[in-house]
Amino acid sequence: MTTFMPPLALRTQTPVAWAEAALADPEALLSDHAHCEKKAALTALNLARHLGDMAHASGLLAKLADEELDHYRRVLEGLQGFGWTLLPDRGNHYAQALHRLASKGLLDQLLIAAIIEARSCERLWLLEQAAQVHPTLGCAPWLAFLLELEHCEAGHAQIYRRLAEERHGREVAQQRLDWWLDREAETIRDQPWKSAVH
Numbered sequence: 001m002t003t004f005m006p007p008l009a010l011r012t013q014t015p016v017a018w019a020e021a022a023l024a025d026p027e028a029l030l031s032d033h034a035h036c037e038k039k040a041a042l043t044a045l046n047l048a049r050h051l052g053d054m055a056h057a058s059g060l061l062a063k064l065a066d067e068e069l070d071h072y073r074r075v076l077e078g079l080q081g082f083g084w085t086l087l088p089d090r091g092n093h094y095a096q097a098l099h100r101l102a103s104k105g106l107l108d109q110l111l112i113a114a115i116i117e118a119r120s121c122e123r124l125w126l127l128e129q130a131a132q133v134h135p136t137l138g139c140a141p142w143l144a145f146l147l148e149l150e151h152c153e154a155g156h157a158q159i160y161r162r163l164a165e166e167r168h169g170r171e172v173a174q175q176r177l178d179w180w181l182d183r184e185a186e187t188i189r190d191q192p193w194k195s196a197v198h
């Protein structure tokens with residue numbers, strides 16, 4: 001197994017056994033992930049509305065949203081390729097729990113986005129490791145896609161963090177990120193394991 005380098009210093013590691021639980025129902029896992037990618041695109045566009053005075057932010061977030069939409073389309077194609085259908089959105093309780101803890105401010109929204117991307121990246125990495133020996137998902141094109149997603153989501157975490165620092169100052173953003181990393185560790189530990197990235 002290769003080593004995982006998280007884009008942010010997450011404060012709790014997901015146990016390796018989580019990936020096997022998540023892969024118990026690959027159709028549900030991929031369906032959930034398709035919904036997550038669509039929401040990630042919407043998040044980027046929504047945050048761009050609040051950073052309209054930062055020209056480079058608009059460009060970065062437009063590209064980010066474009067990448068999330070591409071992921072969404074490709075996860076849908078993946079579902080179709082396996083002969084599965086997109087199941088209804090069951091909601092993302094992890095993201096909802098984080099947003100319940102947030103103020104309405106932009107800093108929290110940017111940092112939550114950064115942390116969700118970082119956690120997704122960690123879990124995609126675990127899935128990629130487990131999928132290599134999975135009877136259905138262990139085919140090369142799908143594994144290559146998971147690896148690509150990991151790299152992309154790591155870049156997204158860095159973009160959101162950088163935008164938080166540029167808008168709110170490095171020290172303020174770092175202090176709040178420290179607080180969020182603790183809250184995220186508590187939140188993710190409370191989540192039941194299911195066929196979803198989180």
Ligand SMILES: [Fe+2]
Nearest residue numbers: 037040068071
């Ligand atoms: Fe994505």
Ligand SMILES: [Fe+2]
Nearest residue numbers: 040117153156
């Ligand atoms: Fe992303």
